[in-house]
Amino acid sequence: MSLVTLMLLSAVALSSAGRGTIFTGESVTLSCHMNSTYRENPAYSWYKDHQKIVEDKWIFSIQNARSEDGGDYTCEISDSDRSDALTLRVSDGHVILHSSPIQVYEGDTLTLTCHHRRGYSVNATIFSNGNRILEQNRAGSVYLRNVNKTATDTYTCRKLFTLSYEEPIKEEDSAVIMVKELFSDPEIKFSPYPVTVGDAVTLTCETRLALPKAHTKLQFAFYRNVLNVQEFGQSSQYCVGSVQPRDSGNYTCAVRTENDTIKKTSRGINMEIRVKDVTASVPPGNGHDGDDVCYSYIDVSAMPRGSLAPSAKSYSVLYSAVKCQNTTGPRQEMCN
Ligand SMILES: *[C@@H]1O[C@H](CO)[C@@H](O)[C@H](O)[C@H]1NC(C)=O
Ligand SMILES: *[C@@H]1O[C@H](CO)[C@@H](O)[C@H](O)[C@H]1NC(C)=O
Ligand SMILES: *[C@@H]1O[C@H](CO)[C@@H](O)[C@H](O)[C@H]1NC(C)=O
Ligand SMILES: *[C@@H]1O[C@H](CO)[C@@H](O)[C@H](O)[C@H]1NC(C)=O
Ligand SMILES: *[C@@H]1O[C@H](CO)[C@@H](O)[C@H](O)[C@H]1NC(C)=O
Numbered sequence: 652m653s654l655v656t657l658m659l660l661s662a663v664a665l666s667s668a669g670r671g672t673i674f675t676g677e678s679v680t681l682s683c684h685m686n687s688t689y690r691e692n693p694a695y696s697w698y699k700d701h702q703k704i705v706e707d708k709w710i711f712s713i714q715n716a717r718s719e720d721g722g723d724y725t726c727e728i729s730d731s732d733r734s735d736a737l738t739l740r741v742s743d744g745h746v747i748l749h750s751s752p753i754q755v756y757e758g759d760t761l762t763l764t765c766h767h768r769r770g771y772s773v774n775a776t777i778f779s780n781g782n783r784i785l786e787q788n789r790a791g792s793v794y795l796r797n798v799n800k801t802a803t804d805t806y807t808c809r810k811l812f813t814l815s816y817e818e819p820i821k822e823e824d825s826a827v828i829m830v831k832e833l834f835s836d837p838e839i840k841f842s843p844y845p846v847t848v849g850d851a852v853t854l855t856c857e858t859r860l861a862l863p864k865a866h867t868k869l870q871f872a873f874y875r876n877v878l879n880v881q882e883f884g885q886s887s888q889y890c891v892g893s894v895q896p897r898d899s900g901n902y903t904c905a906v907r908t909e910n911d912t913i914k915k916t917s918r919g920i921n922m923e924i925r926v927k928d929v930t931a932s933v934p935p936g937n938g939h940d941g942d943d944v945c946y947s948y949i950d951v952s953a954m955p956r957g958s959l960a961p962s963a964k965s966y967s968v969l970y971s972a973v974k975c976q977n978t979t980g981p982r983q984e985m986c987n
């Protein structure tokens with residue numbers, strides 16, 4: 652199978668992914684290419700809005716374009732596949748606002764270019780979105796770097812022309828720009844659930860990249876109670892071997908692009924650590940921060956009657972039991 656591509660030559664506003672705009676009265680040439688090797692006497696067919704218009708050479712020209720020439724063009728070479736559609740717009744105004752890229756994602760640089768008909772002299776070009784003026788210059792282009800979703804808007808360019816014997820005239824064109832999500836808001840998860848003292852727990856930071864941007868490199872970081880526990884790196888997982896009660900807390904993760912243009916943080920997830928074989932909870936305030944904490948317990952029900960047992964009958968177990976573990980050394984080995 653072969654891939655057929657359709658290219659637009661010499662349009663006023665040409666973008667790479669199959670769209671172009673010209674003014675009425677101008678000419679434009681479309682060319683049809685195949686990626687495969689030479690074929691003898693290939694036959695070319697041209698279509699506009701799915702209707703066959705002509706069988707011709709590898710190029711197709713429109714002279715002195717009229718508004719009706721606008722539409723979706725495709726071509727076909729012999730018995731190969733049809734090319735993707737190329738959308739040609741023919742404007743009868745004086746100004747064309749052209750934006751690139753066609754699909755804008757968070758972190759991209761959005762380029763807006765304001766074209767005008769040949770032969771007019773222009774005083775000023777004004778770019779705006781909503782009622783806000785972005786830029787006023789003579790160059791006719793504006794670059795919005797590292798856009799985010801708040802840049803989704805209708806953009807307008809307005810040109811002021813000076814014509815001889817007349818007042819300057821204003822002409823404008825608008826385009827709706829949608830900034831798409833590069834990757835989804837991250838979600839943090841952990842397993843196993845529930846977590847018991849001594850488990851190896853893996854926290855995972857999940858996000859999805861937009862399909863056309865699937866090659867983008869992302870970095871992940873993990874936090875417990877806002878403090879960083881794993882710096883930004885390639886791994887979307889953070890593992891704690893042999894968890895202890897002090898590992899419990901509110902975990903969040905963050906995802907960013909390698910150059911830190913876009914960064915998103917997950918909601919917090921509360922990780923509680925269940926103590927083995929006991930029903931009572933670990934008394935707070937014991938142990939020292941950062942130390943391994945060992946608890947002992949007194950099973951009241953097992954104590955002989957008439958002994959020094961506490962009077963409160965509702966407690967069968969006063970303290971939780973946790974096997975004391977050395978967590979400094981072999982802890983991380985449990986993770987692989
Ligand atoms: C042409 O492109 C198609 C689709 O990408 C691919 O399958 C095919 O191998 C290509 N042919 C050549 C000769 O490069
Ligand atoms: C347009 O340019 C002319 C000559 O350069 C100048 O006199 C005039 O004030 C300009 N008009 C506007 C609206 O900027
Ligand atoms: C989105 O972009 C605007 C304009 O550059 C900026 O003021 C704002 O802080 C950005 N928002 C986020 C969440 O990065
Ligand atoms: C950041 O990286 C992305 C792709 O990884 C690239 O498209 C973008 O232009 C870069 N931005 C800056 C400001 O370097
Ligand atoms: C967890 O921490 C995040 C970030 O500091 C905070 O927004 C969230 O409310 C916390 N969640 C809980 C359950 O404490």
Ligand SMILES: *[C@@H]1O[C@H](CO)[C@@H](O)[C@H](O)[C@H]1NC(C)=O
Nearest residue numbers: 943976977978979980981982
């Ligand atoms: C804990 O493990 C480390 C590394 O295996 C070892 O060097 C250290 O002596 C151990 N500490 C105790 C109290 O066993």
